[in-house]
Each structure stands twice: as structure tokens, then as C-alpha cells.
Amino acid sequence: MAGDSQASFSQSVRNRIRETYKHRCVICLAWIDTTQCAHVLDAATPGALQLRNAVTLGVLPKGYQKNALANGMVQCPNCHALFTKNRVVLSLPIPVLKYLEKYVRSTRKAVLKPLHEVRHVLR
Numbered sequence: 001m002a003g004d005s006q007a008s009f010s011q012s013v014r015n016r017i018r019e020t021y022k023h024r025c026v027i028c029l030a031w032i033d034t035t036q037c038a039h040v041l042d043a044a045t046p047g048a049l050q051l052r053n054a055v056t057l058g059v060l061p062k063g064y065q066k067n068a069l070a071n072g073m074v075q076c077p078n079c080h081a082l083f084t085k086n087r088v089v090l091s092l093p094i095p096v097l098k099y100l101e102k103y104v105r106s107t108r109k110a111v112l113k114p115l116h117e118v119r120h121v122l123r
């Protein structure tokens with residue numbers, strides 16, 4: 001699929017996504033003038049399940065908008081094609097995953113907060 005996904009970002013959000021990533025593909029890291037804005041969570045039907053699971057796991061807050069800046073990234077046309085066909089998968093870096101695992105295992109359930117409320121400590 002060429003261009004942006006179905007539940008498209010507005011033009012102003014697309015511009016902000018490209019500015020944020022400085023026209024650099026998040027997958028192959030190439031700088032390219034013809035970047036495409038891709039959704040982190042799929043804008044089409046599979047994205048509803050992804051979003052529901054992310055909210056259930058506490059990774060994202062309720063009310064997360066799939067067409068907002070936070071759900072956007074820049075990809076070159078080649079990587080976007082592979083990403084759209086699920087040939088490329090994004091994952092958190094191993095140190096972040098280890099931190100999250102440690103947080104979940106070491107925090108008492110009574111004070112355990114949703115991950116979206118504590119991710120600021122990763123910065």
C-alpha cells in the first residue's frame with residue numbers, strides 16, 4: 001500500500017511526524033525526501049485489537065488516539081511496504097523490556113501502576 005494508512009493522520013500531524021523524525025526512516029535509518037507516515041498501532045481493523053490489548057496491559061492509556069502524533073513514525077517506501085505486510089516487526093529495546101519485567105516483578109500489585117504512567121523513568 002502506498003502512502004499513509006486508512007485512518008490517516010491529518011496533514012498537520014503528518015508534518016509534525018516528519019519534523020519529529022527529520023525525514024529519517026525508523027527502520028533502515030535512511031534520510032529520504034519521500035518518507036511515508038506509518039501508524040505504530042495499525043490504523044485499520046487489526047489496530048483495534050492491538051489498542052485494546054495495549055490498554056488492557058497498561059502500556060497505553062484509555063483514549064489513546066491512533067491518528068495522533070504519538071502513534072506516528074516515518075518510514076521509507078521500501079520499509080513501509082515490508083512493515084505493512086508484517087515482514088518487519090517493531091519491538092522495544094532489550095534494556096527497556098528488562099526494566100519493565102523487573103518493574104512488574106518487583107512492585108507489589110497494590111502499588112503497581114499501568115506502564116504508561118511509569119514509562120517516564122525510562123528517559
Ligand SMILES: [Zn+2]
Pocket residue numbers: 025026027028029030075076077078079080
Ligand atoms: Zn527504510
